[in-house]
Amino acid sequence: MRKVILDCDNTFGLIDHDVDDGLTLFYLLGTPTIELLGLTLTHGNSKIEEVEQMIQLMHMRLNLAFDYYARQQAEFLVEKVNQYPNEVTILATGALTNLLEAQKLDPDFFEKVQEIVLMGGTLEPLTVNQRSVTELNFSSDPAAAKAVLLSRAPLTIMNGHMTSAAFFSSVELDQFLDAAKATVDMRSLDWIKNTLKNWISWNEKVFGFDGFCNWDMTTAVYLDHPEFFSQEQYYLSDEQPELSKGRMIVVEQSKNLVKMPKQLISIAEFNQLIIRQMVLGLSKQQ
Numbered sequence: 001m002r003k004v005i006l007d008c009d010n011t012f013g014l015i016d017h018d019v020d021d022g023l024t025l026f027y028l029l030g031t032p033t034i035e036l037l038g039l040t041l042t043h044g045n046s047k048i049e050e051v052e053q054m055i056q057l058m059h060m061r062l063n064l065a066f067d068y069y070a071r072q073q074a075e076f077l078v079e080k081v082n083q084y085p086n087e088v089t090i091l092a093t094g095a096l097t098n099l100l101e102a103q104k105l106d107p108d109f110f111e112k113v114q115e116i117v118l119m120g121g122t123l124e125p126l127t128v129n130q131r132s133v134t135e136l137n138f139s140s141d142p143a144a145a146k147a148v149l150l151s152r153a154p155l156t157i158m159n160g161h162m163t164s165a166a167f168f169s170s171v172e173l174d175q176f177l178d179a180a181k182a183t184v185d186m187r188s189l190d191w192i193k194n195t196l197k198n199w200i201s202w203n204e205k206v207f208g209f210d211g212f213c214n215w216d217m218t219t220a221v222y223l224d225h226p227e228f229f230s231q232e233q234y235y236l237s238d239e240q241p242e243l244s245k246g247r248m249i250v251v252e253q254s255k256n257l258v259k260m261p262k263q264l265i266s267i268a269e270f271n272q273l274i275i276r277q278m279v280l281g282l283s284k285q286q
Helices: 020-029 048-062 073-083 097-105 142-149 170-180 186-207 217-224 267-282
Strands: 002-008 034-041 088-092 115-119 126-128 131-133 155-158 167-169 211-213 233-236 257-259
Touching: 002 020, 002 073, 002 217, 020 034, 020 048, 020 217, 020 267, 034 048, 034 073, 034 217, 048 186, 073 088, 073 097, 088 097, 088 217, 097 142, 115 217, 142 155, 155 217, 167 170, 167 267, 170 186, 170 211, 170 267, 186 211, 217 267
Parallel strands: 002 034, 002 088, 088 115, 115 155, 155 257
Antiparallel strands: 126 131, 167 211, 233 257
16 A cells, blocks of 8 residues: 655635645545555645645545644644655655755655655646646745755656646536435535536636546556556756746756656546546545
């Protein structure tokens, strides 16, 4: 069983804010090959205070079994990688502040992780449905992003270009809600439904499509189903001057070799998998 920490900027339930961290949590809870050690909260989608409020709201409304840390996040990260050296995978789906702080507490922190899977970064200007999109995660803390990218820890990067293909439509949403009826009480299901419907309405106004990009979900699926992704590798430059824009610089050769899939394979099968796993996750109540 793979030991995982989700370092996230969850805003599931916050009006006009992304929902993918929350859905990723559902998936992780529903995956039998993953032991979720806990969540460390960071900023990105919103301020850390609102991220904490949304995690508390999710915890209260859905009564799910997970621990989270809105304070002393770095201490928790260091504690777990020392308790389980080379066994902990970190999924980082927001600003990378907590990981840099962990490295400051323990200079050997990055040598002790099994793998870090990041959602963020671009290699060129990012467009979604012909609309320019600003990178959010790496640019929220460029110094921390640089430290992680050049850490030489085993890194997999799910960048903005590839993850924009993880499109979850209103059709899949209806399938998910229908499947969840058997495990989720109607009050909780209504809250989930309203949250996701509101997010689709926001995306319709902004991007003109009937659904949303499930960016962060790719990090979780990669852990137990890497076959859904192509297997490209890149060398990162020692100089990363554009991280304030979320832009990574790659070179022909360096000591910073990372995995960075270019393609999500079979979005239809990907979505059916996550529907099944999210429903299972929602059944994991305290």
